[in-house]
Amino acid sequence: MKSRTLKYEDRADINASLSRLVMPVTPSEYQHEMLTLGQYLAEKLSNRLKDEETYCVASTAEDADFLAKGVIDGLLASVADVKLACFWNHHTTPVKGGESTAPIVRKFFEKGATDCQNLIIVKSVISGACVVKTNLTDLIQKMNPNRIFVVSPVMHVDAKMKLSREFPPEISNKFDFEYFATDAERDALTNEVKPGIGGDVYKLLGFSSQEHKNSFLPELVKSKIF
Amino acid sequence: MSVTDEINRVRVELGDTAATYLRNKLTGGKSNENGSRYESNFAVFKLSQCIKELQLNQNRDIELFSQAPSFVDDFVVKDNDLSRKQSFQLKNSPNISWKGGRNPIALDFQYCHRMDKEEGVEDSETILTVSDHDLHARLSSTIPDEIAHHTSCEHFEDYISSNKALIDNHAIKDALSQICCINEIDKLCHMHSIIKGIWEDHKNEGCSVKDFVQKVIEVKPEYLRSFAPPFVLESRAAVILNNIVGFSYRILDKVLNYAYSSDSGNTINGTLHLDNDSKLEEFAQKVIQNNPSSFEELWSLGVLGDL
Numbered sequence: 001m002k003s004r005t006l007k008y009e010d011r012a013d014i015n016a017s018l019s020r021l022v023m024p025v026t027p028s029e030y031q032h033e034m035l036t037l038g039q040y041l042a043e044k045l046s047n048r049l050k051d052e053e054t055y056c057v058a059s060t061a062e063d064a065d066f067l068a069k070g071v072i073d074g075l076l077a078s079v080a081d082v083k084l085a086c087f088w089n090h091h092t093t094p095v096k097g098g099e100s101t102a103p104i105v106r107k108f109f110e111k112g113a114t115d116c117q118n119l120i121i122v123k124s125v126i127s128g129a130c131v132v133k134t135n136l137t138d139l140i141q142k143m144n145p146n147r148i149f150v151v152s153p154v155m156h157v158d159a160k161m162k163l164s165r166e167f168p169p170e171i172s173n174k175f176d177f178e179y180f181a182t183d184a185e186r187d188a189l190t191n192e193v194k195p196g197i198g199g200d201v202y203k204l205l206g207f208s209s210q211e212h213k214n215s216f217l218p219e220l221v222k223s224k225i226f
Numbered sequence: 227m228s229v230t231d232e233i234n235r236v237r238v239e240l241g242d243t244a245a246t247y248l249r250n251k252l253t254g255g256k257s258n259e260n261g262s263r264y265e266s267n268f269a270v271f272k273l274s275q276c277i278k279e280l281q282l283n284q285n286r287d288i289e290l291f292s293q294a295p296s297f298v299d300d301f302v303v304k305d306n307d308l309s310r311k312q313s314f315q316l317k318n319s320p321n322i323s324w325k326g327g328r329n330p331i332a333l334d335f336q337y338c339h340r341m342d343k344e345e346g347v348e349d350s351e352t353i354l355t356v357s358d359h360d361l362h363a364r365l366s367s368t369i370p371d372e373i374a375h376h377t378s379c380e381h382f383e384d385y386i387s388s389n390k391a392l393i394d395n396h397a398i399k400d401a402l403s404q405i406c407c408i409n410e411i412d413k414l415c416h417m418h419s420i421i422k423g424i425w426e427d428h429k430n431e432g433c434s435v436k437d438f439v440q441k442v443i444e445v446k447p448e449y450l451r452s453f454a455p456p457f458v459l460e461s462r463a464a465v466i467l468n469n470i471v472g473f474s475y476r477i478l479d480k481v482l483n484y485a486y487s488s489d490s491g492n493t494i495n496g497t498l499h500l501d502n503d504s505k506l507e508e509f510a511q512k513v514i515q516n517n518p519s520s521f522e523e524l525w526s527l528g529v530l531g532d533l
Contacts, residue, residue: 095423106496
């Protein structure tokens with residue numbers, strides 16, 4: 001793992017959890033690991049959050065019940081309120097060799113989510129930042145957060161720069177990143193970050209395909225919409 | 227037309243000096259990375275406008291060229307129906323003048339217009355498009371007399387990120403909004419990526435807008451407006467959907483856009499792509515057969531769950 005830089009070298013628990021993501025595990029074990037990492041991310045964020053303020057946690061559908069749930073569980077006791085926003089993206093490269101895109105095919109907003117004072121964008125891995133860019137852009141059309149936390153267990157070393165250049169300075173100046181490792185390598189075939197989170201997150205979480213993921217309603221959303 | 231053919235044509239029409247000048251200009255090396263990006267962004271802008279024209283009238287005969295062997299070669303739109311040719315010179319630099327440099331713009335515009343006239347183009351326009359705001363103001367007010375009757379100067383701001391440009395309400399947003407059935411930045415960005423990708427693959431070939439649109443359609447651009455009348459949902463299905471409390475839908479061109487608001491004010495909304503009316507028929511039949519009375523029942527049918 002020479003291309004990996006750990007942010008918290010003294011936290012054996014966090015780093016062990018990161019390592020388990022890249023080992024052969026069942027989807028259920030992988031989901032549990034993501035939940036745990038979400039709780040660690042909430043712990044690391046907590047001293048930067050204000051207990052009297054409200055926070056919108058924005059997640060992709062695939063991360064909602066695991067990583068995002070971990071973050072939300074970890075935050076509930078320490079801030080005034082936490083609301084959920086959830087996005088289903090169709091992430092592709094429509095023209096071979098061109099730019100990738102991730103248009104939103106469905107979105108969920110808990111009542112009050114866009115009225116929150118701050119925004120926390122949660123993503124299992126931030127590589128080219130395409131999905132985060134897309135969902136954040138949608139959110140800032142509806143809300144004006146004071147601070148924007150971008151949290152992920154693993155990011156590519158260029159992800160901060162890539163995400164920042166997609167926004168005007170009045171937005172990117174609000175970014176505050178939290179992560180446990182940065183990776184410099186990419187897989188030559190899939191372009192996924194290496195070692196990253198062990199490969200294709202849809203499959204690792206138990207989805208058969210992106211289409212399967214996009215037909216799925218997370219429990220977190222189900223409990224709030226039905 | 228090949229480079230040699232055009233140089234020979236210039237020699238006949240404008241003489242040896244102009245022909246040598248064109249040869250040197252065409253072999254003088256082209257744009258750097260910034261120039262290339264600017265040209266691609268501008269192409270997406272103009273193409274979006276042309277695509278709208280064509281989608282509204284399938285019979286329009288509009289051709290596009292980039293880097294054609296000509297005095298003004300960055301981007302050319304040739305409208306054969308109107309015998310109109312617009313030749314764009316693109317400059318992504320603040321240090322430009324009409325008459326300075328190795329290839330004075332005024333001379334290029336003059337030659338270009340004369341060659342168009344020789345070719346029988348009735349409405350020949352030469353347009354200098356610049357990225358710098360102040361430069362635009364300066365050059366607009368100092369167009370040399372000898373080219374003023376066919377020349378204009380336009381401002382088109384450069385951008386590195388299409389997402390940022392769309393957030394900033396750049397002119398590209400309005401152009402893309404005209405051809406997208408959903409006016410949201412993620413959809414516009416998706417369309418930008420498709421048009422740019424196809425343009426960069428084919429820009430040196432020269433093509434009709436019709437051929438270009440066909441290439442775009444081959445990529446299955448879910449949000450491209452067809453400008454055809456929208457599909458209509460079977461009335462029995464419409465009645466059932468209208469009776470679901472909190473649920474609403476609209477059919478925008480070939481996209482069904484739905485929204486649901488729960489009793490507690492939580493909302494979900496999404497899009498369903500209708501490639502053809504049989505997909506909508508299938509949707510309607512499932513709704514009619516199962517007669518859902520709540521959003522939960524509708525969701526459980528799986529009709530809102532895929533792409």
